[in-house]
Amino acid sequence: MIDPELIRTEPAAVEANLGRRRRPEYLDLLRAVQRADAEWRALVRVADDLRRRRNELARQIAEARATGGPAPALADEAKALPERLREIEAGEAAARTARDAALRRLPNLLDESVPYGRDDSENVVVATWGTPGPARPDLRAHAELLERLGMADFDRAHRVSGAGFYYLFGDFVLLDLALQRFALDLLVERGFTPVAPPYLLRRAPYEGVTDLADFENVMYRVAEEDLYLIATSEHPLAALYGGEILEEEDLPIRLAGVSPCFRREIGGHGVDQKGIFRTHQFQKVEQFAYVPPEASPAMLEELRANAEEVFRRLGIPYRVVNVCTGDMGTVAAKKYDIEAWFPRQQAYREVVSCSNCTDYQARRLGIRLGKAGRPGKRVPHTLNSTAVATSRGLAVILEQYQEPDGTVTVPAVLRPYLGGKERLRPTGRRP
């Protein structure tokens, strides 16, 4: 949520910033916020005056009763007042509701450094690491490779759960856990606290962390319950301190969430239709940070460096893009994507998303920064970044480390987590 105070004091700057998104409905929403806010503020004054008078009269009547009988003139005025106040209060509530509804639908303000662009094709490459190999037409699609290894069953998963689900078996399950544990250990080394969060959230806190469209398109809702399956552990980690006051000396807070992620909408078909690249369910190790406002740009680079380190140690070439205006979501003010090189596809594909959400989530969640019981609260900034998602992280390993004989070399950094195993081989047995 954008700071309403900023909309009052710097309307032109807010309008210019929202304008960069080239979505006229946002400017309409801004005007709706301004209109409702002005109306609300005017009515608050009228209502305050009426309440002051009501309190005066109540006091006088109480005093009069203590000494003698109530003065009739006072009683008449006192009787007439509540109805008028009720009318004003109704208008005040309506204006406030209208303002807040529009305010909550406005996206975050974009950082100055976000490049202008229409869609993801205009994201700007800011770094590359490693050298993409030559085309490898011999490589198998990762889904086919897994089936041949006897380490995944997609057809049966589709039968019992639908497209987008999968069974994994044997050493590949251990590789999944190894990849998570490797990323987690890296983060612990760098001062993060591992967190196993709840996998379902209530609607109210959930509305603080994401935008309404996600409830329609992305999240699974549990029937008969006010609960939603998390789409990423970012969500419970952001909601963790909702309504609380964080103290300066506790920041920065660095959390490493480990959880499954559930998503209804998983995008396109084609080359990825079968397999573990686009799925309704996957595991993710997520970085999350709470920082004072002035520290968020540096923290964004820190999270990005951690995510890059995961892929460097895995030996997987990648590039980093600065996501452009047309590809930005609602919540982030600035976002890097890390795109890993998939040698069979001869393409960079997104494996990490690293966002500075500034004060947008924290304000919606009612998180404040300051001393409990003292005035002068600020709103902290929140940031999040994938460390590794073990759908796509595994998929890229399967392409990068695939051998001509259909086996898969285990990346050296993962071997300690697999009892030193160097290679995934076909089991030759059911499943």
Place this chain on the structure above:
RNA sequence: GCUGAGGUAGCCUAGCCCGGCAAGGCGCCAGCCUUGAAAGCUGGUGGGGUUUCCCCACGGGAGUUCAAAUCUCCCCCUCAGCGCCA
């Protein structure tokens, strides 16, 4: 799921029966005192506004009333016991 107890400021609590300016403690901030610190003492300690002042804030909402933390109704949440259960 059943029964009961609760939700008051950053935290803990009183007030609720019987309606009349939300009391107290802890923590925190400042001052006094002190070589320094602690203790002690004094004052302050939420949000908003047109800032000597006013309004709001007792889980949320509606109602009764001149006046609601307090009375009535609806809803939410937490805890405990029981039930069920990996």
